[in-house]
Amino acid sequence: MCPDCIYCKEAFDKEGIKYEFIDINSDLKLFKEFLKLRDNSPVFDICKEKGYIGIPAIVSEDGKISLDTEEYLAEIKETNVKVIEDTEPDNWPVTKEEIVKALTEIRLTRADNVMVHASLSKLGYVCGGAQTVIEAIMETVGDEGSIM
Structure with missing residues (x-):
């Protein structure tokens, strides 16, 4: 697992955030689903330009995608408090x-x-x-x- 995904998972666990962790490396079908998401969402454009994969990708229940764990945690705290x-x-x-x-x-x-x-x-x-x-x-x- 990539270090950024490990950090994200640990941060969510520490904050008590409920989430579903999807390991895209565990199944080709999951990897294809991720690529479809990445190829069709402008959120990933900067990642693709720089040659990054774009993980961890945090997809909220409302469909919003975040690629920055710290930014996502700050937003969650701001909206949930x-x-x-x-x-x-x-x-x-x-x-x-x-x-x-x-x-x-x-x-x-x-x-x-x-x-x-x-x-x-x-x-x-x-x-x-x-x-x-x-x-x-x-x-x-x-x-x-x-x-x-």
Whole structure:
């Protein structure tokens, strides 16, 4: 395996990013699929010009292709770190349903990984306290997700 692919794999593992690793060297069919992707995507043009293979190629669920592990990780962190704004006093008390709604609005979905570091005072008075917050997150990410 190429050193850049090893680095990418280790970085994803360290960050807890779920991914499917496809070893294009293990099967000619997989290699052909990669070449088709590479030949038809302008993202790889610079690689082809310089004589590089274009791996690791990180293909997101939305089809976006990235060839830079560090850039991809920075983008993931930027888009996945969301903050629920302070609750205004006139909105107290905060309910589980309101927390679930807020989490959904920031695009938290099933199977997401969530790192929780919060002060309840930032949310306002939460009916049921911290347990309610955790239950709301669990409801949003489901059994497929994880909470740290």
